[in-house]
Amino acid sequence: MKILSLAEQFPGPYATMLLSDMGAEVIMIERPGLGDPARQFPPLFRALNRGKRSVALDLKSTEGLARFRELARSADVIVEGFRPGKLDALGAGYEAIRKINPRLVHVSVSGYGQDGPYRDRAGHDLSYEGVGGLLADQAETGKPGVLPAIPLADIGAALFAAIAILSAVVSSQRTGNGRYVDVSMSDAVVSMLTAFLVPAANGTPLGDFIAEPAYGVFTCGDGKLVTLSIAHEDWFWRPFCEVIGKPEHAGLKGRERVARKDELRQEIAAVLVGRTRDEWGQIFDGAGVPWGPVNSLAETLDDPHVRARGLLRTLAREDGGAEVFLVQPLKFDGFETELSGPPPAIGADNKTLLGEGPV
Incomplete structure (x- = not known):
């Protein structure tokens, strides 16, 4: 083409x-x-x-x-x-x-x-x-x-x-x-x-759709930031409550969580500062909880998953040096x-x- x-x-x-x-x-x-x-x-x-x-x-x-x-x-x-x-x-x-x-x-x-x-x-x-x-x-x-x-x-x-x-x-x-x-x-x-404009056009705005208490950015004990992305899934919320030591909240449904979001968010924040980001990462991975690190640009470039996916490539420069670029992210069978x-x-x-x- x-x-x-x-x-x-x-x-x-x-x-x-x-x-x-x-x-x-x-x-x-x-x-x-x-x-x-x-x-x-x-x-x-x-x-x-x-x-x-x-x-x-x-x-x-x-x-x-x-x-x-x-x-x-x-x-x-x-x-x-x-x-x-x-x-x-x-x-x-x-x-x-x-x-x-x-x-x-x-x-x-x-x-x-x-x-x-x-x-x-x-x-x-x-x-x-x-x-x-x-x-x-x-x-x-x-x-x-x-x-x-x-x-x-x-x-x-x-x-x-x-x-x-x-x-x-x-x-x-x-x-x-x-x-x-x-x-x-x-x-x-x-x-x-x-996903937001269609409900609004029909008189049913999403409103608190992403106002879940465990959908946001939190600080860990080592000062590093972590994302939690539990949106409306009870199956993520229950194990999350167990691993952070809040089993009393595990039975709360989505609407109940949203109604108490400020209170619950404060409780979550107070718990997460008790461990480092790496420690929480291992715990959340083990429990199947959706989470991720909040990377700086330098950390993204050095992230093991980004590197494993082959997105970073090095190209020789005209002056004899080398320059890093990003390739398009689609992976095709039989085409590199x-x-x-x-x-x-x-x-x-x-x-x-x-x-x-x-x-």
């Missing part, structure tokens, strides 16, 4: 990197001299763009547009992250390119989608999270709170874009006709909140994901693919 990527920053690059790991050839179309704005932050850019190729083209120039159209003639997919209508205005939109490649799949990733009252509004991840309901708890209190630690709108849109590409390519292969796919980052957030190469310099593949320098 050959993918031309005009998408910058996060969602498009992450989506195409996942597909690159599965064997797709990804050619980044970058602005001469500038490239992806994420290049201003090399660690971010390198994390999302290794294994790709780069062609520098000015789509506003007649020659640059002609070269892009030539590349598109043999491509399977175009991924772009322009504001609605901008690529059409340049003469490089879906309707223009499908005339020379009718089987082409075109995936547009934008903040609010190609229609609707917000389609032309500027924004970034946090704004899409706010519109989509991810910050609903802050809306209810009317007070600004802690911001999400990861860009869920970016990541969600990237995953939906990857699904869109794979689905549309199958359709194209079967029918010979391409597809245009509209991926909205705010839509992605709304979709990820399905490998790192196909380092991130490209701007226009590194102009000569190979175009026969000359930036245009």
Whole structure:
């Protein structure tokens, strides 16, 4: 699969990197001299763009547009992250390119989608999270709170874009006709909140669904943090109460636990500070209680399970050193994901693919 990527920053690059790991050839179309704005932050850019190729083209120039159209003639997919209508205005939109490649799949990733009252509004991840309901708890209190630690709108849109590409390519292969796919980052957030928004839309909000006393982060005796994730399962709650020395609470059902959540949470917290995290880990594993360590980024990289799953790979750098990257997480029978190469310099593949320098 050959993918031309005009998408910058996060969602498009992450989506195409996942597909690159599965064997797709990804050619980044970058602005001469500038490239992806994420290049201003090399660690971010390198994390999302290794294994790709780069062609520098000015789509506003007649020659640059002609070269892009030539590349598109043999491509399977175009991924772009322009504001609605901008690529059409340049003469490089879906309707223009499908005339020379009718089987082409075109995936547009934008903040609010190609229609609707917000389609032309500027924004970034946090704004899409706010519109989509991810910050609903802050809306209810009317007070600004802690911001999400990861860009869920970016990541969600990237995953939906990857699904869109794979689905549309199958359709194209079967029918010979391409597809245009509209991926909205705010839509992605709304979709990820399905389990919460559907009940709310039907007058039955989940409310205390995850207000269980043993669903949260607790401090152990060595100062390290641990997660407990007992949601609504009595079969986890009963053995948990036994191993922490609170058998009198083992018979409480979900609604009873939620009603007494503050009291029970205090009791749990008081017990957990009596042992180290490793000690509790052994106890919880033995009892089948859902738990996990709260890792720092360094601890995640060194976590024995993360390493055993083969997510970390080392790649030789151009300067003779080595650099660690993460591979896509899907494991296929008979296919081993490998790192196909380092991130490209701007226009590194102009000569190979175009026969000359930036245009």
